[in-house]
Amino acid sequence: MELYYREFGQGHPLLILHGLFGFSDNWQTIAKSLSEHHLVVTPDLRNHGRSPWADSHTYTDMADDIQAFLESHWMFIASVVGHSMGGKVAMQLALNHPDRVDKLVVVDIAPGQATDNHSDIFQALADLDLSKLSTRQEADEFLAARIADFGTRQFLLKNITRNPDGNFAWKMNLPVLRRAYADILAPVSGEPFDKPALFVRGSRSNYIKDEDFALIRTLFPRAELVTIEGAGHWVHAEKPAELLTVLRNFLDQ
DSSP: OOOOEEEESOSEEEEEEOOTTOOGGGGHHHHHHHTTTEEEEEEOOTTSTTSOOOSOOOHHHHHHHHHHHHHHTTOOSEEEEEETHHHHHHHHHHHHOGGGEEEEEEESOOSSOOOOOOHHHHHHHHHOOGGGOSSHHHHHHHHHTTOOOHHHHHHHHTTEEEOTTSOEEESSOHHHHHHTHHHHHSOOOOSOOOSOEEEEEETTOOSSOGGGHHHHHHHOTTEEEEEETTOOSOHHHHSHHHHHHHHHHHHTO
């Protein structure tokens, strides 16, 4: 599978993996800042953005996609940053292909079974009939009755594009993502990854709880945990400067 990607700068390779409903440019500001010392690559994961669609969407699938991507781009070892679903992809990559990862950063997701935070969103997106839309504003008005948070709606609406015929379409493979949601919530597993690992959480998020650190240390014995005050789940969007400082301190040491 040939993943679509963006790249910035030069130096030691650093991959940044986006979360569910995201794509490569969600992390563009962080990527450009880190490109001063790294070749930063931000791929679209399968069934997202401009990357190919597939019927399966497991963490092993996506980890294998990234392993193949590294190999095909002559990146024999890289540091990997992953957020939310992308964080689990990064973890599974490190567990399955430890020779490919030298440093691991996981942003606001734990390795265990995740809580369902998206079923209502999936239902709202499924109910949105793109064939009846004339403008994006109409899509926002429809979703506003179902998804109260403005920022979340704007994030989701980035997944709507216009086809050459002028009709709206999803960039993401919404039917498969919805069908595979149990796989997205599933835990990662494997032999422990005994290299540097950093877990970053937002103080206003509950995606990494204190009690999750025991499992984190079981799978990633050298893991550190950093909490960024005032951030929710979208740490990179809410506290980019603070996250950049944390990432630089870890990646450059």
